[in-house]
Amino acid sequence: MDNDTIRTEQPYLSIVVPVYNEEGNLGPLMERLYPAVQGIGRPFEILFTNDGSRDRSLEILRRMVQQYPGVKVIEFNGNFGQHMAILAAFEMSRGEIVITLDADLQNPPEEIPRLVAEIEKGHDVVGTIRQKRQDSFFRKFASRIVNITTNRITGMQMQDYGCMLRAYHRYVVDNINRCRESTTFIPALAQTFASNPTEIQVGHAERVEGESKYSFYSLIRLNFDLMTGFSVVPLQIFALFGISTALFSLVFALFLLVRRFIVGAEVEGVFTLFAILFFFVGIIIFGIGIVGEYVGRIYQEVRKRPRYVVRQTYGFEE
């Protein structure tokens, strides 16, 4: 296929890559990604979202727009996070099949044809399971929680939601584009629109350059977003727990009352009472925290701020 065809034809494949301070990875990524996608032999586009990088990433991406036909760049006006970066690219993507992948080469681009094949078989979402995952223990632990929660919420059974090498059918992406929530977790969101998802095993490499953009804190945030963003189960569990502890306390109070008449007044139990009290205070604070999570989200939605701001785009004009 010659370069002009790539430029003008309706793309069949859209590759979406979020980029945040990845100057060292972009070159090597492109050297592997471009031939892998070209090898499929269908018109394609590669959309990079520069998520407010403070290094030379944007400069490198702009050069790639000149150099590689089909490359497009969305430049954010600040750092809005990996998922917003992907959403922005989803909105501008035109391919029948949309594939997301990280810029850090932890996901091998050579696996893309296998993902495409699965969609062509009739699956609407293709997830990937990382074989021999090359991440820290803590990272893997956080992912397990994400996986368990997402499965509970969506009522589906997938093993690995954390791996961002994923393929989506156009209609799943269109549905995602209709969602306006300001915090999200794309694999879980996609799952709610999927009717025939599947998962395949792929290799996983260690991050070559730079370090993970996810801190301990942002991983906790992601888990909270996931739980409170997709279900009200935490609120319901908390309410149930409140009712049962209240009942239990009532029984306990009755028991103490009866004891008061049989044994007489006693003070030795004071510390037990304190222990119980602290336990409940802890639970109450936790509950307020959960309610706060929801209130915070409602606040965010009510403000209706734009979810991200695009400063400029490159390579879209035809």
Ligand code: UDP
């Ligand atoms: N990323 C982004 N914005 C952010 C954080 C990350 O666009 O605020 C991109 C990052 O450049 C990479 C991908 O999201 O392409 C995954 O990030 P990272 O490798 O740090 O996450 P991990 O592999 O540790 O889950």
Ligand code: MG
């Ligand atoms: Mg990574």
